[in-house]
Amino acid sequence: MAKINLRDYYPFCNHDIFLDIPDEVATVLLEAERQEEAYRRRMYRHKAHYSLDRNDGIEHDICFASLSPFEVYEHKITAQQLNVAISALPDKQSKRIYAHYVLGISKSEIARAEGVSEKNIRKSISQGLRNLEILLKNFYE
Structure with a gap:
């Protein structure tokens, strides 16, 4: 039987805990420890230190898998249906929803630009979203 210290293997262990293992x-x-050290030496010797912050798009390719043709088509159809549903809303609701969710303008900025209270903008957008939900449910049924 060999005796190990768990503190060597678990960094969150604050004090020595000795354990007998086979x-x-x-x-x-x-x-495993030798293989890790050999890997670290190879990385150091071959200067194989890579960063994903190179701004060459590698991190985007790794983090986001490319879509299949079916998924691209599905996104296109969904976007078209959403645009049709938004255009079916009353004019003020559609403009306010577009400004807030697509253009990223805050509700207070929309209220200032239109000269109305922010409460009216919030009510209009929430009512427009409810109407949009009804239109999309009818569209998919």
């Missing part, structure tokens, strides 16, 4: 497990732990 020799086979100790051998596997030692081999």
Whole structure:
């Protein structure tokens, strides 16, 4: 039986905890430690330190998988249906929803630009979203 200190293997362990483990497990732990150190040496020697913050698009390609043709088509159809539903709303509601959700203008800025209270803008947008939900439910049924 081999004796190990759990503090060497678990960084959150604040004090020494010694544990008896079988020799086979100790051998596997030692081999894993050697492989990690060999990997670190290879990375250092070959200067293989890569960063995803290069602004060459690599992080985008890694984080976001490309869409299949079916998914691209589905997004296109959904966007068209959403545009049709938004255009079916009353003029003020559609303009306010477009300004807030597509253009990213805050409700207070919309209220200032239109010369109305922010409460009216909030009510108009929430009513427009309810109407939009009804229109889309009818569209998909």
